[in-house]
Amino acid sequence: MAADRTAPGADTLAAPTVDVHAHVLLPEVEALVAGLPGLDEARALDARRNGPDALAVSGPMVRERVPRLTDPAVRLTAMDSQGVDIQLVSPSPSHYHYWADEESAEKVYRLANEATAAHCSAAPDRLRGLGLVPLQHPDHLVPALDHALGLGLAGVEISSHAPGRELSDPAYEPFWGRAAETGAVVFLHPFGCTLDERLDRWYLSNTVGQPTENAVALSHLIFSGVLDRHPALKVLAAHGGGYLPTHIGRSDHAWATRSDAGAGCAQPPSSYLRRLYFDSLVHDPYVLRELVRVAGAGRVLLGSDFPFDMGTEDPVAALRAARLSDADFHAVRGGNATALLRKD
Structure with missing residues (x-):
């Protein structure tokens, strides 16, 4: 029997502690899109989805965290206090701007990729970066991914969908193929939930919306056969993959009993969880x-959602509370991420 290359090994004990879910704020991207047609409408939709109470809390929360989101020196000090050696830094999902036209979208991804790479260059031994791609324009995805990789970024961050397109859309096939070919990490991090105003109180837009969007997006990748066609794809799901991993039995049951559910993927849905990566948050x-x-x-890889309030200030302690075996603890703490991000 072939060795299980996804299992933790003894070398994980010496691996650095790696946080794969940490964000950077890019003011230059927001300056770029300011005043463009479509921005006001997108912000109005975001306001409706979150509701006024959530916006009243989120604004001051983000402003208080700007230094950690923008200044590499402040970030590194915070990492030291958390016992984190390396962060995989991705742009704030507020920078997706999937409403933008083709010309503007190209400017956004190029600037976001370059700004993220510049941020990480302040400490290249401790900061790795992810770029952005414009999901709303499938023809631009491969060039955007190549641009990110050309800057030394480890891959790209995407949301759970784009307007009118799910991740199972055939137009995305060249992107999945290129990501698999290059070994790029594709970080799946939702922004906004299509349940809209149903979640506009009590911050349900995040507490319920984010895990819902994760589950829907991963289900599209699984049931459509994307993971069958691209077995080398490295998809890393934020928020532990949302509701899907703990409710995967229902997906298996549907796959086994209904012809419509079982038509798109070759194996039971639960088997694909071992082809994906998940953060621990x-x-x-x-x-x-x-x-x-x-x-x-x-x-499973350590994740904190640094430095936002829906994250954890002490990701290692949160991991330790799960009382995993020593081997599994160290694999999640850093061994798995070290292997995933290794520059081959």
């Missing part, structure tokens, strides 16, 4: 233990 040690059980300890 689930806010519950028992859920984290279950995620490790169903996905495998070699597929």
